[in-house]
Each structure stands twice: as C-alpha cells, then as structure tokens.
Amino acid sequence: MNEASMLMPQYALYTGEPVKDAPILSVSGLCIEYPNERTKIRNIGFSIARGETFGLIGESGSGKTSVCKAILGLLKDRALQSGSIRLCGKELLRLSPKEQQKINGKDIGYVMQNPHAAFDPCMKIKRHFMETIKAHRHCSTREAFRLGYELLCAVGLSDAERVMESYPGQLSGGMLQRVMVAIAVSLRPVLLIADEPTGALDAGNCGIVLQLLAKAVRETQAALLFVSHDMNAVANIAECIAVMKEGEIVETGTAETVLKNPRHPYTAELLSSSKVYVHVHF
Ligand SMILES: Nc1ncnc2c1ncn2[C@@H]1O[C@H](COP(=O)(O)OP(=O)(O)O)[C@@H](O)[C@H]1O
Numbered sequence: 001m002n003e004a005s006m007l008m009p010q011y012a013l014y015t016g017e018p019v020k021d022a023p024i025l026s027v028s029g030l031c032i033e034y035p036n037e038r039t040k041i042r043n044i045g046f047s048i049a050r051g052e053t054f055g056l057i058g059e060s061g062s063g064k065t066s067v068c069k070a071i072l073g074l075l076k077d078r079a080l081q082s083g084s085i086r087l088c089g090k091e092l093l094r095l096s097p098k099e100q101q102k103i104n105g106k107d108i109g110y111v112m113q114n115p116h117a118a119f120d121p122c123m124k125i126k127r128h129f130m131e132t133i134k135a136h137r138h139c140s141t142r143e144a145f146r147l148g149y150e151l152l153c154a155v156g157l158s159d160a161e162r163v164m165e166s167y168p169g170q171l172s173g174g175m176l177q178r179v180m181v182a183i184a185v186s187l188r189p190v191l192l193i194a195d196e197p198t199g200a201l202d203a204g205n206c207g208i209v210l211q212l213l214a215k216a217v218r219e220t221q222a223a224l225l226f227v228s229h230d231m232n233a234v235a236n237i238a239e240c241i242a243v244m245k246e247g248e249i250v251e252t253g254t255a256e257t258v259l260k261n262p263r264h265p266y267t268a269e270l271l272s273s274s275k276v277y278v279h280v281h282f
C-alpha cells in the first residue's frame, strides 16, 4: 500500500493548535432510554486519547451499539439521551442533524455492526467509495479510485478490481465488513468507531482487519473505539477496556489490569468463557 497517500493526521475540528494530550473523544454521564424498553443505558463515561484504542466489551444487548450511535447522532428521535459527548472538545449532543452529518464520515469513521445494512444494494462498491471520498476530500475520480483500490488490498481483498465492480449483494458479509473498514479509514478520521468489525470474519481475516485498524490509528494518531463481544480481539488491540453489562460500565481500566486482575465477577466470567490469547498488540 502507498502509505503516503493515506492516513496523515487531520484534525478538522480544531480551530487553533491542537491541545496537547486533550482526549479526542470524551464521553461522560451518557444516559440513553428507549421508549417501552427495559434496558436503559446509564452513566457511561470514558475518554480516548489520540493514538489510543479503547475496547468496549459486553454481551449482546448490553448497550454497546447504542453508545456508538449516540456518538454518531444516529439514535432515533424517540430515544432520550443526556450527558455529554465531546469530540476534540466540541459537544456533539447539541449539534443539529446537519452539523452532525458533516462530521460523520469525515471526522468520525464508522464501521457498522451489520454490513448488509450499511450499503445501498443498488450501488456498486466502486460508487460507495467514490461518493464517500469525493464528498469529503478534494481529489479526482482517479485518485479516489486508486485510494479505494489500495485500501481494498490492505484489508486482504486481493481481487480488488472485481470487488469494486460488485454490488453489495454479490459479496459475503465478511467481504462487506472489510470494504466498510476500508471506506472508514479512507477519510483519515480523528475518531474511528468499529462496531463488531470482525464478527463475520475467520481468524486470518480478523487479524488482517485488526492490523489495518491498528495501523490507521498509529499513523494518523486517531482514536479508535473498538466494540466487540470477542474478548480475544479486544485483548489484542486495545490499551484500555470498559466492560458493559445491562446498560452500565461495570469495570474499566488498562487492558492489562482488566485481563489479569478482573475485579467484577462478570468480567471474570467473560474471560473464563473465552480463551484469551494475549498479547500480540498490533
Ligand atoms: N432501535 C431501538 N429501539 C428500541 N430499543 C432499542 C433499540 N436499539 C437498542 N435498543 C435497546 O437497547 C438495548 C441495547 O442494545 P444495543 O445497544 O444494540 O446492545 P449491544 O450492541 O451491546 O448488543 C437492547 O437490548 C434494546 O433493549
């Protein structure tokens, strides 16, 4: 891959000099309530520094995707949310949908949990790349195509030309997941949110995707929110971890502390049910 073409630091939200060591993402007191739903997401707080990967782990239904959607302003109107979500110091919960739309994609790259829902079935992959890249970056169609092509190769899709010419329905969930990772990093966002990005992948491709995400974070000094129920994936990429259960963070700390000395019984349970082969930090 041509490294120079990709992933240079870009802090579009900054108006002045970047504040040294200020977190890129800072979430505090975040609460989400869905009408007629028992599970409430309560008092979520964490921050991610530049160049850092933060792992959010917990069983299905614990509220991980809801936290991601709140950051992206994608919760439906009827979901009540309160608290604070700051991106490079800017409060996101007060943004209008239009303002948030400008930030999504460009400043926040999102790898959605369900790869099939992320793509317009009538558009070739090529067009998904072109539209995303050209909407946010000044570059020619040829440059956008080349960047897309390089990134598809980087996520292990060696038949990149065929993938570009395919409709989403012609690709497997695992392939779409990797295309989504490629599109998300193509814009060099300050924050990458990857919601179960390896869910549909076998071990080999899971490793490739983790490597690309880690590389993107390292090279752009972006922040990565890595969401998973797979303790192994989180253990191998995150520096800090928060464990969610029934809408709350029950334990948080450095990956090493949480994995070696889990304090909450639920964390211990998660660890004992998944053999964790740590620590090949990418
Ligand atoms: N669109 C929605 N409408 C109503 N309730 C929802 C919606 N999305 C999530 N929830 C509620 O929030 C809980 C947490 O869901 P989610 O954030 O998807 O968890 P996770 O990603 O950890 O599996 C669910 O169990 C459900 O009760």
Ligand SMILES: [Mg+2]
Residues within 6 Å of the ligand: 061, 064, 065, 066, 113, 195
């Ligand atoms: Mg989820």
